[in-house]
Amino acid sequence: MTIKIYAELFDPWHEIQAYQNSVKHMAGQFGATNIFIGTMRDFNEGDNVKGMSLEHYPGMTEKQLKKIIAEAGQQWPVIDTLVIHRVGDILPNEPIVLVAVWTSHRGDAFDACRYIMEALKSRAPFWKKELLQSEQERWVLKNTDGYKIAR
Amino acid sequence: MSIKVRYFASLKESLGRSEDSPACTKRVTVRELWLLCVPEMPLPDNVLAAINMEYAALDSIVGDGDEVAFFPPITGG
Secondary structure, eight states: OOEESSSOOOOOHHHHHHHHHHHHTTTOOOOOEEEEEOOSSSETEEEEEEEEEEEEETTTHOOOOOOOHHHHHHHHHEEEEEEEEEEEEEESSSEEEEEEEEEESHHHHHHHHHHHHHHHHHHHHHHEEEEETTEEEEEEEOOOOOTTTOO | BBBBBEHHHHHHHTTTTEEEBBSSSSSSEEEHHHHOOOOTTOTTTTTTEEETTTTOOTTEOOOOOOOEEEEEEOOOO
C-alpha cells in the first residue's frame, strides 16, 4: 500500500507503471488492475473555472486513507493499492486523484477501487477552492454522491 | 490541560486564524471547546470535528494533549 500527496503536477500513467514494476511481490500474482483518475474540469455549477486550490489536513489525510485502504483489504483480496492525491494550485486538465488497485480477479479490483474512491470522497480531509473565469473565488461546498444514478 | 485546536479551509478563512491553544482547567467536550475558542461564531450545523486526526462526535470528551480540528464538509477527490 502506498499513499502519496503531491504538491506538483504528476503523471498518473507513469506512476502506475513505475509502481507496478517496483513491487516485486505482485509479479505473476495480479490478473486485474483497476484504475480511477480524477481530473480537473474547466466548469462547475454552470460556471467557467480557470483554476483550483486544494487544501488538506496533513497527517489526518494519510491516517484516513490508510484506514480506507485497510477496510477495502478486509472486504476484497487486494494484492496492492496506490493512492495519489494532489494539493496546492491545480489547473484544468491536471489529474487530482489516482486510485489503482491490483487483485487476482477483475471483480475484486473494480469493487475495491470503487470503495476506496467513494470513501476518499467522504472521509479524506481535502477542500477545494475554485477560481472562476470571472476572478471570483469560491469554496466547493460538498461532494456529489458517486452512487447516484446519472440522468 | 494542554489542547491544540485547528481550523481548516473556509472555516479558517472566516475566523482569520488557523489554530488556538485554549486554557482549559476542566474536561470539556468538543462542542464546549468550540464555545471556549470561538465565542464570536456559533458552531456551524455542517461542521466536522476530529480528535487526534480521527472523526469525533461533538459530545466526545477532549483529553490532555489532544489535537482537535474543526472543518467544513470535505470536497477532495
